[in-house]
Structures are given as C-alpha cells and as structure tokens.
Amino acid sequence: MIDLHTHSLFSDGELIPSELVRRAIFTGYTAIAITDHGDLSNIEFIIPKLVKVSEELNRFWKIKTIPGIELTHVPPESIKDLTRKSRELGAKIVVVHGETIVEPVPEGTNFAAINSGIDILAHPGLISEEEVVLAKEKSVFLEITTRRGHSLSNGRVAKLALEKGAQLVLNTDAHSPFDLVEREYAEKVLLSAGIPENLLAKVFENSQKLIKKVGY
Template identity: 35%
Template sequence: MLIDLHSHSILSDGTLPIDEMVAAADRHGYEAYAVTDHANGDDPHYLDVVTEVRRQVDALRTETSMRLFAGVELTDFEPELIPHVAEEVRRFGAQVVVVHGECPTLDVPPGTNAAAVRCDEVDILAHPGLLSERDADEATVRGVHLEISARQGHCWSNGHVYQTARKAGAFLLVDSDAHEEAGLLSVPKVHALIRGAGASDLSLNQIVNQTAPRLIARLARRYARAY
C-alpha cells in the first residue's frame, strides 16, 4: 500500500500544479496522497495557501480512486505560535497538518520539533533531524507521526530518526516530500528507505502494513464527509 502524506505543488515551491501531481501519484500506484504546500511564518497570507490547496483537492476527488487529502506544511513559524497556527489551518481546511522539522540541512527555528510533538493538531513532524529522545517520547504520547524522508538532505538523519522513534515506541511513516514527479515514492523506494534507516523486515512490515493504513483510517474517519 503506497501512502504519501507530504508533497508540494506550484502553490509553494513545487514544480507542478496540484492536478498534475495528483495524476502522477495515481500513475505511481498510490492509495493515499496528500498535497501539503508550505505555509510560511513570514508570509502574512499563509492561510490563502491552505484554502487554495483544499479547494483544488476537493475538485479532484472524483477523478481518482486514491484517498486524497488537502494538507499544509507549517514552515519556519516561531515554535510558540505552532499550537495556534495548527488549530487555525485546520479551521481553514487543512486535513493533514505537517510541521517542517529541524532537518540537518536548513535553518529551522530551534524548538520546532519540541513544539510540534506537543501539539494535538499536528499529524506529522517532517524530517525531524537529530530528534531528541524526549521529543520522541512526547510524539509517542500524542500520536504525532515521525517522518522517514525520501528528500535529499532531509534523509541524512533517517537512521537517527528511526532508532530514536523506535526506542520511544513512536509511530513512523515514510513521505516523499516530493517537489516534482520524480520525487514521488514507489514500493521499492519505500522499502529501501525503511531498511536503509536500520529497520528489520518485521519493523518494515509494521510501518507499511499497520502504522500507515491506521493513520489513513484515522484521517478518513475524521473527514468522512469529504468523501
């Protein structure tokens, strides 16, 4: 089952319009897919991205058998604003709330990981970099999913994320963070990312066949009226 809840379109820094990303995901054999364009902390109009992604995703639902979700990636907000903004983007239509975590390659406000894993409205902490054990424990308590990233640079700390999350018993998932069609996932890519992060076949099976479908079921229940 191919599930990918983190990707971008031209509404932020992706290269393709949403309809073309959705068609590409369909061709890749996805069962569930979310477009999660950046809402940036320095953009006073960040809610416009959220409403536009939702509008376009809703219009595409009948064109695909995939489970489609409209999402957002909260990017470079001051950590203390994350609880408020996460709640706000939900109200404006975001069905998947991703937080742009403290990856090894970009300047992300310190404390972003800590704020994201303590927020009930956050579904996924993306590319959490050198995630602390304490934050992994909080993610476990809140049910915030921690991401193994397919994105160049972000993926450098996948091994650390896997080990820390596993020790804490936190939920893990694989996302593409695709900004173009070539960045999307395939089954062999997902397996390579999980095994490459240090997981056994048993853990791989758990992430692919239990954790990811359970998250999709949770989102689908929450947004039953959207289908």
Template identity: 55%
Template sequence: MIDLHTHCLFSDGALVPAEHLRRVAVLGYSAVAITDHADSSSLDFIIPRLVAAAAALNPHSPTRLIAGIELTHIPPALFAELTVQARQLGARIVVGHGETVVEPVASGTNRAAIEAGVDILAHPGLLSREDAELAARKGVFLELSGRKGHSLTNGHVAALARAVGARLVINADAHEPGDFLTAARAEMVGRGAGLSAEEYAIVRRNMEELAQGR
C-alpha cells in the first residue's frame, strides 16, 4: 500500500511526522508521502522539515516517508515558479491542489498545475478533456480521491483518463488517523470510480513508480 497525498501538522493535519509514519506502517504501507498545504509563504518552512523528518525516521521504519508538498489555492500564474522552488527545496512529490467542486479554487488552476509539471493533480473536479489530454502528454498523474467531497467527481476523472490515456493514482488526502486508507478501501475507491480489476492493478503500479522516483 502506498499513498502520495497526506497531511501532518505542518499544515492542517493532526499528527507529527513520526506518529503519521507509525500509523501507516501498522496498516502495512510500503511508502507514504506527506504533502502539506503550502503557498509562497510556507514552502521554505515545510519542505526542509519534512526532508529532515524523512532522513531521521526512515532508518527506523518499515514504511518509507517521502517529503512532498501540495501547492494549494495559489494563483495559477505562480505554479511554474513554485513547482521549481519546491523541487529545489527537496520535495520528491509535488501535488497541485486541483479544482475540486467543494472548494473555491481559481479557474485555470488545473491547467496551470499540469503545465508546471507537478507530479499529481489532486482532486481535479470536473476536469476538461483538453486538460486531461495535456496531463497525458506531460505525464502528470490524475488523482482519484478517497476524501469526502473531493471524491464526488472520481467517476468523471476516471472516465476521462481512460478516454485520453492519462495515468491515475489513488490517494486518501488524509488529515487525521481515521482518514488513512486500507488496501481494501483504496481498491474500493478505484472500483467505485469505475475501474476494472486490471485498471486498478495499473494504478497500483503507477503509485509504485512515483514512490520510487521518475
């Protein structure tokens, strides 16, 4: 089990990185990315601390902690600059906070995040076919979300991804212990979005590829 979109107390999550990592280790995860919400005011605070946490904790954990970030509610024009800055600071996974239907995300955010080359476009809402095609061309993974509200458009995203050849991941967007997905629950998210067993197996391989680094 791998999850590449979770949050700790460096933004709006509940746990310190050590407890976060321990809880998913007990669930049998092989890797987890902490991708706290950030904008230009907090990138240089959050990412170095997650990098340091990963360096300290990974030698003592069966689950590998990956330092990441979620660029959240930033103006679309800033995505390219902040994606580069995040990688320079050490983020291994850069998530773009997509145009979920349950938050007032600025129009054009999906396109800007894809053009910037984020790794994952999270909960992209009513993603357009044109943006899905761009994600397929640029190798940006589209997320099926296990989080309440964000998951409302999973079926739309899955169908578009199938139509245009975009690649998918499944993440919890966990903020507290009860949010972490079990393997069975993650499969339920994928199958509930319309994925076949074969397509879900591909999603799992996608997660492994991203966790290992591209």
C-alpha cells in the first residue's frame, strides 16, 4: 500500500510522525506521505519538521516517508501561492482539501486547486465535469478516500474520472492508527465506488507513478 494523504500530531492526527510510519509498516505499507492540514499560519512550522523526520526515517527504515501538506480551508485565491511556498519549504506532495460534502470548504476550491500545480485533490465531493476534465489536462490526481463522511461522494468522483480519463488515487486520510487500511480493504472501497475490477491495479500504480515523479 502507498498512502499519500495522512495526518500526524502536527495537525489533528493522533500520532507523532515516527509512530504513524511505524504503524504503516506493520499494516503493509511501502510508502506514506504525511500531509498535515496547513494554511499561511503554519506551513513554515510543519513542513520543515516533516522534511527533517522523513530524512531520518528514510535513512533507517525501508518504507518511504514523504513530507507533504494538505492545504485546508484556505481562500481559493491563495492556493497557488501557498502551493509554491509549500514546495519551496520542501513539501513533495501537495494535497488540497477539496470541496467535500461534509464540511463548508470555500466554493471554488476544487477549481483553484486544479489550476495551482498541486498533486492530489482530496475528497472533491460534487466536483463538476469541467473540473474533472481540467484535472486530466493538468495531471492532478483525484482522490478516492476510505475516510468516513468524505467517502460519501466516492461514487461520483470515480464515475466522472472514468468517463473523462482523469487519474485516481486511493488514500486513507488517516488521523488515527486505526484509519490505516490493508490492500484488501482498499480494493473493496474502490470496487464499491464503481471502479471495475480490471482497473483496480491501475489506481494503485498511479500512487507509485506519483511518488516516482517526486523523486522516491
């Protein structure tokens, strides 16, 4: 399993990075991105710390730990600038907290995020057809999530991505050790989102492709 969207104590996750990564190893992961919730107030605090601990863990453990950020509830107008800043600070995976149907994320977030050079649009809820087409053009991965609440809209995201040719990734958005999942469960989530069995492997390969692109 590769998981490119998880949270540590640096936002609202329950574990410090080392324990989260340790638990991921024992759940069978080969790579994990830690993508804590960030905005202008805290990215300079979070990202360098995730970079530092990732370097240490990568020196000693076989699993790849990747520093990232999830820009969350920020004004859509700021996403491009915050994405650039996050990359300068060392974030290798930039996720944006998409317009989920279970939170009041600012309208226009999905569109702005796709246009801002991000890597993954998380739980994008009632994303429009035009935005899915744009995600394909801009090579932004759309997320299918195992997370309660956000996962209510997996079916729409999967259906439109398959129709329009946008790329999908499967993430857990883990906040606690019990949110990490095994491959077998991840496959069930994808199947129940409407992804045909013969395309499941492709979704897992997309995560592999993305971490390769950012140097892992």
